[in-house]
Amino acid sequence: MDLVNSVLNFVVPPASLVMLAFAWPALTFINTCEWLYNSFFGEDMEDKVVIITGASSGIGEQIAYEYAKRKAHLVLVARRENRLWGISENARGLGAKSVLTTAADVVKEADCRRFITETVNLYGRVDHLVNTASLGHTFYLEEATDTNVFPILMDINFWGNVYPTYVALPYLRQNKGRVIVNASVESWLPLPRMSLYSAAKAALVNFYETLRFEVNGDVGVTIATHGWIGTEMTGGRFMLEEGAEMQWKEEREVHASGSSVEDFAKLIVSGACRGDPYVKYPSWHDIFLLYRVFTPNVLQWTFRMLLADQGARRTSFIGTGRPLAESTSPRRQPLAESTSPRRQPLLEPTSSPRRRVGPVPVQQQIE
Secondary structure, X not given: OHHHHHHHHHHHHHHHHHHHHHHHHHHHHHHHHHHHHHHHOOOOOOOOEEEEEOOOOHHHHHHHHHHHHOOOXXXXXXXXXXXXXXXXXXXXXXXXXXXXXXXXXOOOHHHHHHHHHHHHHHHOOOOEEEEOOOOOOOOOHHHOOOOOHHHHHHHHHHHHHHHHXXXXXXXXXXXXXXXXXXXXXXXXOOOOOOHHHHHHHHHHHHHHHHHXXXXXXXXXXXXXXXXXXXXXXXXXXXXXXXXXOOOOHHHHOOOXXXXXXXXXXXXXXXXXXXXOOEEEEOHHHHHHHHHHXXXXXXXXXXXXXXXXXXXXXXXXOOOOOOOOEEEOOOOOOOOOOOXXXXXXXXXXXXXXXXXXXXXXXXXXXXX
């Protein structure tokens, strides 16, 4: 058996590449024909019911506007309902048949059951569930001084998608509905300072890939994979996705560059209505997957050159209560107990059950 595997290891990869090269024109033609057919005969969303989590800003907000243009009934979910009021008015102005706003924490199963039940009681159905709640980071693992953020990142990026899907699945089955999930290219493309985020997104993609087989066509699954949207990757900035309203104050004030959130939202909604299993923006990132599978060393060398430290390291010191800082030494800070006054905690207590996450600079007041 070892001999057989050794031969296959040597033969299968190049043979597969040759076969793919010859089949590529035919596959492209078939995919194009399928895309054109689904574009003309895609799902009509008028009077359909769409639940959007993380709808208070960013991708979730823009997706709400796209569904509004298609005359759907919208259910907008975020941790703070007041952030949704203006968005609901905009959505009505764009053509939404009706808009229901509700405050909920998607990492709590009870909250998910509540807003799904409210939707079914009001409209009697659920057609699309769009999960956009997401929380990114750009810190080196060894520089994190408060590990409380680790499970929070996993909760938002993974369980914040699983719980709404789990609760809504029976209702989606009744109407041959669809789940749309906001994933990321970091789920398979290795990048520094995004270890926990990448791990959570990888788990998320694999969860929905498996779910696609489990539902056996009764519920559609669209996995939307984006590159670097509205972010300054080389500047140590947070991902500007406020789906769970848990960003740092200073990061929300950044005028970031990157791909258009509006364009990505249009692609997501169009792809979901066509029944596309994947929406990729931009699609040229896929070429790196071939490098990762067949020549991982080349990909690693390339990213080392592109992302090599140049001068002082800019890092968001998560859990320290400090703003972006310049590191004068390449040495990373270990996790250790300190005899100095206790740092500002990651989780700020508030008068409500909801929590704010992220270090707020000492010189700034919490909103």
